[in-house]
Amino acid sequence: MRKTLSIVFGLLFVLFAAFQYNDPDPEVWVPIYGFAAVACMMAYARMARPWFFILMAVIYLVAAFYQWPPVFEGFLLDEMGMKTFNVELAREAGGLGVCAAAMLILAFFSRNARNIGPIRRAE
Numbered sequence: 163m164r165k166t167l168s169i170v171f172g173l174l175f176v177l178f179a180a181f182q183y184n185d186p187d188p189e190v191w192v193p194i195y196g197f198a199a200v201a202c203m204m205a206y207a208r209m210a211r212p213w214f215f216i217l218m219a220v221i222y223l224v225a226a227f228y229q230w231p232p233v234f235e236g237f238l239l240d241e242m243g244m245k246t247f248n249v250e251l252a253r254e255a256g257g258l259g260v261c262a263a264a265m266l267i268l269a270f271f272s273r274n275a276r277n278i279g280p281i282r283r284a285e
Contacts, residue, residue, distance in 0.1 A: 164271035165206055171264045172202030178257060191254070198222075198261045205268040215269035219262045226258035 179195035182188040201218055204210040231251035238249070 164268075167267060167271060168202045168206035171268070172199045172206070175199035175202060175261070175264075178260075191257075194225075194258070194261070198264065201265065202268065205272055208272070210272065212269040212273040215265045215272060219265035219269065222258045222262035222265060226255045226262060229255040229258060231255070 175195045175198040179192045179199065182191040182195070185191055197218075201210065201215065205215065229251055231248035233248050234252055235246055235248040237252050237256055
């Protein structure tokens, strides 16, 4: 399950980063999603401990809290097709929340993966 989730989350974050090419500030958001994608690949390869993913989740949650809009207007476009600044902030906070949730899930599965050692034959 850890490997599957790592691949799915990693591809999702690469896609999130790719969607930032037309954002007003891609130099901020591409690395944010890029770091999440790299963390997913680290989880796939068992290169990080659970505390690393928990620390990343806390960082993403704090960033989402500070990114939250002053007035929540939703995540979707309105009927006119125009985005307001509050909708943009809500989307950015939501993306950070997705990153935090993924990191917590990876922390849980990497904790369990460390407890499962290689199967040894009885001799």
